[in-house]
Amino acid sequence: MARVHNFNAGPAGLPLPALERAQRDLLDFDGTGMSIIEHSHRGKAYEAVHNEAIGLVKDLLSVPDDYHVLFLQGGASQVFATLPMNLLPAGKSADYLVTGGWAEKALEEAQRVGTARAAANTAVGKSFTRVPRPDEITLDPAAAYVHMTTNNTLFGTQWHGLPSVGGVPLIADMSSDFMWKPFDVSKFGMVYAGAQKNIGPSGVVVVVIRKDLVEAGRKDIPIIFRYATHAANNSLYNTAPTFSIYLIRNVLAYTKDIGGLAEIERRNRRKASLLYAAIDENPEFYRGPVEKESRSTMNVVFRLPSEDLEKRFVAEAAKKHMVGLAGHRLTGGIRASLYNAVPYESVETLVSFMKDFVKTA
DSSP: OOOOEOOOOSSSSOOOOOOOHHHHTTTOOOOOOGHHHHHHTHHHHHHHHHHHHHHHHHHOOOOTTEEEEEEESSSHHHHHHHHHHOOOOTEEEEEEEEEEHHHHHHHHHHHHOOOOOEOOOOOOOEEESOOGGGGOOOOOOTSOOOOOEEEEETTTTTOOSOOTTTTTOEEEOOOOTTTTTTTOOOOOSSEETTTTTTSSSSEEEEEEEEEHHHHTTTTSSSSGHHHHHHHHHTSSOOOHHHHHHHHHHHHHHHHHTTHHHHHHHHHHHHHHHHHHHHHHSSSSTTTTSSOOHHHHHHHHBBBOOOHHHHHHHHHHHHTTTOOOOBBBBTTOOOEOOOOSSSOOOHHHHHHHHHHHHHHHH
């Protein structure tokens, strides 16, 4: 079987051992005579998988006891709406740190629900090339929460430190860098992430949220949108995306087996260092638009001298079994997403191609 070098921004590649495990379970899960896809979300066989997946999130992140781990549907885009629905009471405001397109969408959704404002915005025209400096952030000490997007998939920027928010709960959309390294959950009131970048397939979003925030959540919203509903029902209030959660279990079990998030971080930094070095070695040809202090370890973006060269780059890379290198339709250019499952060998292949492309362009 020939597998391509997958640099897609999401849904993204998954570790081969996690997929092989799913392949074995697809027709007969654990000797039950049924596929894992066919099992009831109320049955004991699936429930064990469900609880193992939650336990692995807690284990890998050392989640404190005063937090819930939830599996929800609708992706991070739905959380853009359910977050203020739950945690932004009438008469309060929320602060948003705007560092990219998804952060803009999160703010827009919050403003449809209640009062929210940009406490920082690093846009230059329609582009973002860095995260804000501390002196550019103006926070409301009475805000209901502060929202940040830790990694910006479209523009290739990433926070490498946390903003100081005092006693206000910090909420983070980690969809494109969740579990790329260990982090201190207790620094956040809530983190959430669509699974389809680093830890699983599309169809489920992981939420890690402080229990007191859940308990204080608004009650004047539909039951299905209340975090308290899903916390009280172990994320099984309605039919869960069982196969997506099953695959998260597989990915996280594999992650634990290879050494946990410390090993994942080591691999990710090595991959990003290799690719950024190739860009920096040819600055006249490969132009990295992101300020170095804000460069993402997950989404490496760069431009070539012309759009025609960029199209040729993507086409010729595809012939060498490298996929997903075209930049987002709103930004253009080249984007290589180096999520957890991308092997170092794939980045080596890309870097070798880049060096040859400079000579032949």
